[in-house]
Amino acid sequence: MCSLEYDTAMSDLYQEIILDHAQHPRNFGVLDNPTHTIRELNASCGDNIEFSFHIKDNIIQDIAWKGAGCAISTASSSIISDLIKGRTVQYAKSLTQHEVFREIGVSSILPTREKCLMLPLRVLRSLP
Amino acid sequence: MIDPQKIRQDFPILRRVVHGDKPLVYLDSAATSQKPQAVLDAIVQYYTNHNANVHRGIHVLGDESTKMFTSARDTIAKFFGADSDELILTRNTTEGLNAVVYSWVESHIRKEDTILLTEMEHHSNIVPWQRFAKRTGCSLEYIRVSPDGELDLQDLKKKCTKHIKLIAVAHVSNTLGVINPITDIVELAHTVGAKVVVDGAQSAPHMPINFHTLECDAFAFSGHKMLGPMGIGGLVVRKEMMNEMDPFLFGGGMIREVTYEETTFADLPDKFIGGTPDVASTVGLATACEYLTKLGMDQVFAHDHELVEYALEKLSTVDGVNIVGPMEAKKRCGSVAFTYTGVHAHDVAQILDSEGVAVRSGHHCTMPLHEKFGWIATTRASFNVYTTKEDIDALVRALAKVKKVFSRV
Numbered sequence: 001m002c003s004l005e006y007d008t009a010m011s012d013l014y015q016e017i018i019l020d021h022a023q024h025p026r027n028f029g030v031l032d033n034p035t036h037t038i039r040e041l042n043a044s045c046g047d048n049i050e051f052s053f054h055i056k057d058n059i060i061q062d063i064a065w066k067g068a069g070c071a072i073s074t075a076s077s078s079i080i081s082d083l084i085k086g087r088t089v090q091y092a093k094s095l096t097q098h099e100v101f102r103e104i105g106v107s108s109i110l111p112t113r114e115k116c117l118m119l120p121l122r123v124l125r126s127l128p
Numbered sequence: 129m130i131d132p133q134k135i136r137q138d139f140p141i142l143r144r145v146v147h148g149d150k151p152l153v154y155l156d157s158a159a160t161s162q163k164p165q166a167v168l169d170a171i172v173q174y175y176t177n178h179n180a181n182v183h184r185g186i187h188v189l190g191d192e193s194t195k196m197f198t199s200a201r202d203t204i205a206k207f208f209g210a211d212s213d214e215l216i217l218t219r220n221t222t223e224g225l226n227a228v229v230y231s232w233v234e235s236h237i238r239k240e241d242t243i244l245l246t247e248m249e250h251h252s253n254i255v256p257w258q259r260f261a262k263r264t265g266c267s268l269e270y271i272r273v274s275p276d277g278e279l280d281l282q283d284l285k286k287k288c289t290k291h292i293k294l295i296a297v298a299h300v301s302n303t304l305g306v307i308n309p310i311t312d313i314v315e316l317a318h319t320v321g322a323k324v325v326v327d328g329a330q331s332a333p334h335m336p337i338n339f340h341t342l343e344c345d346a347f348a349f350s351g352h353k354m355l356g357p358m359g360i361g362g363l364v365v366r367k368e369m370m371n372e373m374d375p376f377l378f379g380g381g382m383i384r385e386v387t388y389e390e391t392t393f394a395d396l397p398d399k400f401i402g403g404t405p406d407v408a409s410t411v412g413l414a415t416a417c418e419y420l421t422k423l424g425m426d427q428v429f430a431h432d433h434e435l436v437e438y439a440l441e442k443l444s445t446v447d448g449v450n451i452v453g454p455m456e457a458k459k460r461c462g463s464v465a466f467t468y469t470g471v472h473a474h475d476v477a478q479i480l481d482s483e484g485v486a487v488r489s490g491h492h493c494t495m496p497l498h499e500k501f502g503w504i505a506t507t508r509a510s511f512n513v514y515t516t517k518e519d520i521d522a523l524v525r526a527l528a529k530v531k532k533v534f535s536r537v
C-alpha cells in the first residue's frame with residue numbers, strides 16, 4: 001500500500017468519532033430480560049463481545065452489548081447498536097460493511113483490521 | 129560480542145522505509161525472522177543453476193540437486209548437535225509436533241495414559257494432543273504456570289506420575305519469554321518412563337542447542353524463525369524413538385517396494401520424506417544455520433540477553449506498560465510482551481506501526497494462557513541478531529504516541 005493511502009487510513013482509524021465511541025460506548029451493558037443473546041469472538045485478537053436484544057413484533061425494541069475489544073471493534077459495536085435500535089430484524093441482518101463505513105465516515109479499512117470492524121456485523125448475521 | 133550494525137548490512141529488508149519516510153523498526157522476529165542475503169542467494173542459486181527432482185533423475189542436475197539436498201540436511205542436523213538420521217524435515221514446528229502424534233503417539237499411547245503439557249503452550253503444542261485425547265479418550269493435564277510467569281516445578285513433580293507417557297513443553301515461551309528448564313523436566317520424565325517432546329520454535333533462533341546433551345526425545349523447530357525461509361523446519365528425534373516411529377505421509381519417495389497389495393518403506397531418512405521435498409528451502413535453511421554458526425550461537429544468545437535486559441529496563445519505565453513474564457532477564461529469551469492500561473493491543477500495534485515500529489499484537493496463539501491471566505491481548509516486541517538497542521529506543525518513543533492519541537477525547 002502506498003504511504004499516502006496508508007496515512008489516510010491510519011488517521012481515519014483513530015479519528016474523533018471512533019475514539020469517542022471507543023471511550024464512551026453507547027448501549028453498553030446487558031439487558032435484564034433479553035429475548036436473544038449472541039456472543040462472538042474475534043480469534044485473531046481475543047476480542048469477545050456479547051449482544052443482548054429485546055425483540056418484539058420483529059422490531060429490536062432494546063439492545064445492549066458488552067465486551068472487551070480494541071477501539072475499532074468497540075466503536076463499531078457502539079455505532080451499530082445505536083443504528084439498529086428501533087429498527088427491524090431484517091434491517092439489522094442486512095447491514096453491510098459499506099454502511100458501517102459510511103456511519104463511521106471512513107472509505108476503507110486496513111486489511112488487518114477488517115475483522116475488528118466486522119465483529120458486531122457477525123453477531124447481527126446470527127439473528128433469527 | 130556480535131555487532132548488530134554490521135549484521136544489518138546482510139539483511140536487505142532492513143533498509144526499507146515505511147509510511148513515506150520512516151525507517152522500518154522490525155520487532156516481530158518471534159513471528160518470523162528476516163532473512164540474510166546469503167539465504168536469499170542460496171535459494172535463487174539453487175533454482176537458477178541446479179533445479180531438478182531429488183533421488184529420481186539420473187542426470188547432472190539430478191545428481192547436483194540430490195547432493196545439495198543431502199548436504200543441507202547434514203548441515204541442519206549438525207546445527208542442532210544431532211545425527212543426520214535423527215532429523216525429519218517438516219514444513220514448520222506445527223507439522224513437527226503433529227508428526228509426533230501420527231508417527232509415535234498413535235501406536236504408543238492408550239486410553240488409560242496421560243499426556244502432560246504446560247499452561248503456557250502455543251496452540252501448536254496443545255491442539256494436536258487435544259485432538260488425539262478426544263479421539264482416544266486418554267487424559268491431558270497441564271503443568272501450572274506461577275503468577276510471575278514461570279513453570280511451577282513443584283506442580284510438575286506432583287503431576288509427573290507413572291500414568292504420564294509423554295510431556296510436551298516449550299523450550300522458550302513465545303508470550304512470557306521464559307526459558308523452561310528442559311534438562312530438569314527430562315530427568316524427572318525419564319524416571320517415570322515418559323518421553324519429552326520440546327517445542328523449540330522460540331529457542332532454536334537464539335540459544336545454542338545440543339540435542340544430545342538436552343536429552344529430550346524429540347525437538348521441533350521452524351526454519352523461518354531462525355533466518356531461514358518459510359516452509360521448512362524439522363523434528364529431531366532420538367534414535368530409540370525414531371525406530372518406533374511410523375511414517376505419516378505415504379506416497380512416492382518414501383518406499384522401498386510397492387505391489388498392488390503391499391508396501392515396504394525406505395530406510396531413514398527417506399522413509400519420512402513423502403513426495404518431492406522443498407529442496408530450495410532446505411538449502412536456504414542450511415545456509416541460515418551456517419550463517420548463525422559463523423556468528424556463534426553463544427554470541428547470538430549473549431546479544432539476545434543484552435536486548436532483553438535493555439527492553440525490560442526501558443519498557444518498565446513507560447507509563448501504562450505492564451510487562452508480562454519474569455522480570456529477570458536471565459530467565460528469558462527472545463521477546464518482551466506487555467499490556468497497556470486502557471488501550472487494546474491492536475490499537476497499540478497500529479499506532480506503533482504508524483511510526484514504523486512493527487510488533488505483534490493479539491494472543492500470539494496462547495489463548496488459554498491469556499485467559500488464565502485475564503489479558504485480553506498483549507503487545508510483543510521480539511528480537512533477532514539484527515536487532516539493536518536503538519530499535520528498542522524507537523519502540524519506547526513510539527509508545528508516547530499511543531498515549532497522545534488516546535488522550536484526545
Ligand SMILES: Cc1ncc(COP(=O)(O)O)c(C=O)c1O
Binds near residue numbers: 221298302493
Ligand atoms: C512457541 C511456539 N510454538 C510453535 C509455533 C508454531 O510455529 P510454526 O507456525 O512455524 O509452525 C510458534 C510460532 O509462532 C511458537 O512461538
